[in-house]
Amino acid sequence: MYKDNFTHRQIMTDHLYEYHHYRNDTPPEIDFHQHEFYEIYLFISGSVNYIIEGRTYKLQPGDILLTNNSDIHRPEILPSDQPYERSIIWLDEDFFRGMRLIGEDLTACFKDAARRNYRLIRPTKSQLAQIQKLCEILEFERASNQIGNRVMAYSAIATILVLLSRAYYDTPDSAQKDITESDLVNQIITYINEHLAEDLTLDDLADHFYVSKYHLSHQFKQFTGLSLYQYIMKKRLTIARNMLMTGTPVTTVYTKCGFNDYSNFLKAFKREFGMNPSDYTKKSK
Missing domain, CATH: 1.10.10.60 (Homeodomain-like)
Incomplete structure (x- = not known):
């Protein structure tokens, strides 16, 4: 599976979206920051307490966090016998405009997460497996020169957003125990x-x-x-x-x-x- 070389860049250089898959054996130090875009953060392994707008989320592998363009956040990456691994999707506002043309506002879960100040999604095993499979498609198409690779990647992200929107409202109440506030x-x-x-x-x-x-x-x-x-x-x-x-x-x-x-x-x-x-x-x- 393709891995990116981690940088502290917090600015999009591609239009519409960016996808990154990072793995660090030594925990990086990341300051508080905010983006001018939406972010989907899929935690894979390691030990992380993620601070977003005054709440700290103690993450489990498979947890997903949603942040928008006004959230101040920072991961506190702790020493672990597992590497710090995560997949990240950045989405520009223009990405969602295309979805709105067909009557779908897939920013709804981001907006509701900000309104409730609750950014955690804890998907079921089935939902997580589907999302991880789509991330693999994204990684493959990003490295591919085949015709239509951008369309396939766009489609994979759109499908991830639909699955996240559904999983967001299904996150069990038991996840609350992993939030400090x-x-x-x-x-x-x-x-x-x-x-x-x-x-x-x-x-x-x-x-x-x-x-x-x-x-x-x-x-x-x-x-x-x-x-x-x-x-x-x-x-x-x-x-x-x-x-x-x-x-x-x-x-x-x-x-x-x-x-x-x-x-x-x-x-x-x-x-x-x-x-x-x-x-x-x-x-x-």
Whole structure:
């Protein structure tokens, strides 16, 4: 089976989709990040706690995670006698537009996972076997020069999405035992996402949730892996990037994302994404 050489690249270089199959004998260190695309992550082996938006998922082989273009996430890869192996599919928004032409919105499970803040799919053995077989087809067609190989790969991904959509709603309640979370942190994250344009200071949030600043800071860092400031800044920049992708003027973007000063927004955006907002807008077009 084909294996990719792992890199820390988090930007798509192909149009519509990318498929990667990675295997690392030495656990790599991966920072918190976010994408401008959807991601399907199929865990094969190793020992991983995956942190997404304040929840930590203790993964079992065969588990699948769904992340969208605003989720801040990071795998915590632990030492294991098994290699860290996974398959990853990246999907651009344009991929789903083709599906919508025939009346299917296969982003529904991604959106519902974000709404519920619950990204885990634990498929049955039968569902997993079908998905793994389709991944093998993807790998074969990607390396093939035969006529129609792109169509076959596209078809395999579309079928995977259908199976995932069905498996998502069938995931057993017993999977909850492998999730570590805090009700307080979940509420804070929801509040932040709903009030990004407003001042979100530690003092204000502590007063709103009737907790001490120390307790809030400690709990937030414990469950998200980021300080409150780091999370708010990453979230604001991520939403700003997504708004720029849809053509929203930069003057609207930075105020709606809670940046009261354009120069500060410019510096923070360039630090996070490696280019200024106007260059990013041109790239998106």
